[in-house]
Amino acid sequence: MYICVCQAVTDGQIAQAVANGAKNLRDLRRDLEVGSACGRCMSSAIKCLRSAKSEARQAGNSVAA
Ligand code: FES
Numbered sequence: 001m002y003i004c005v006c007q008a009v010t011d012g013q014i015a016q017a018v019a020n021g022a023k024n025l026r027d028l029r030r031d032l033e034v035g036s037a038c039g040r041c042m043s044s045a046i047k048c049l050r051s052a053k054s055e056a057r058q059a060g061n062s063v064a065a
Helices: 011-019 025-032 042-064
Strands: 002-004
Touching: 002 042, 011 025, 011 042, 025 042
Parallel strands: none
Antiparallel strands: none
């Protein structure tokens, strides 16, 4: 699903960026240019970032368990 239409960034790309170390919107903007045009995607990008970080933590916990 597209999160940032202007830059054609999907939720999968955001999840991959988180897996590669992105921790906040600044990182996503640097890596994917999310929100660098109209900015309407920012609230969706924040939700997607939080979700991806949560999933990454859970995946890390299940691997460690
Ligand atoms: S939808 Fe992301 S900058 Fe426009």
